[in-house]
Amino acid sequence: MAGGVLILTVHGIGPAPRTLDPDEDRTWVTVERFEQGLDAVVGRTDVRLTFDDGNVSDVEIGLPRLLERGLSAEFLVLAGLLGEPGRLDAADVRKLHEAGMGVGSHGWAHRDWRRIDPSLHAQEFRDSRRALGELTGRSVSRVAIPFGSYDRHVLRHLRRTGVTRAYTSDGGRARPDSWLQARTSLHADIGPEWIRNVLDGRPSRSLRARRVVARGFKRVRG
Ligand SMILES: [Zn+2]
DSSP: OOSSEEEEEEOEESSOSSOOOTTGGGGEEOHHHHHHHHHHHTTOTTEEEEEETTBTHIIIIIHHHHHHTTOOOEEEEOGGGTTSTTBOOHHHHHHHHHTTOEEEEOOSSOOOTTTSOGGGHIIIIIIHHHHHHHHHTSOOOEEEOGGGOOOHHHHHHHHHTTOSEEEOOOOSEEOTTOSEEOOEEOOTTOOHHHHHHHHTTOOOHHHHHHHHHHHHHHHHOO
C-alpha cells in the first residue's frame, strides 16, 4: 500500500435530478458503482471520502449506504445553492451533521475562484462558511476548491480567512495532516478495476509525473 491517505470525491450518484452543467455528467456515478466503491474502502484506514456540490443524492443515496457500512465522510456543500432543485436544503445539511458526518464548504455558488470578481470574495470565502456554521452549530473551516481551480492568490485568501484545510482535485495521495490535500474524483466510467488500481496507488508512472508538475505549477501561478 502506498503511503499517505487517498481521498476520494463523490459528486452525484444515480439519475441526475437536475440539468447538469457542461461536463458535470462525467462525474456522476451509478448507484452500483458507488456501492462497489464503498465496499472496497470498508476497513481501509488510509482512505477518506468526501462529497462535493451538495447534491440531494448525498442524503438520499450516499448517507444510508455509508451508515450501513459504518463509514463516515465529509460533505463539502454550496451554501448559496441550498434548497435549489436537486440540491441539499438546510434540513439535509443538519441531517448529515447529526448523523456524524463532517460538513465543510465548497463556496457559495460553485464559481471558479481564480476568475471571480473580488467583490464576490466575502461571499465565497466567508459567508459560505458562516452560513454552514450557523446550520450545524460548529465552526466550518474546511473547504473544497470548486473545479479544483486554484493559484497562489486563491490559497492566500483561504489561509487569510482561517481555512484549516483546502481540498483540491489534483489526484494522488495526500499527507494526512497537510493543509492542502489532493483528492481523486469518482467518475462515470469507473469500473472495479479502476477502483482497485486507485486504492492500491497504482497510477502509471507518467501520470504521477504529470501530477507532480501540475501541482507545483498551481501553487505558485497567479
Ligand atoms: Zn464542485
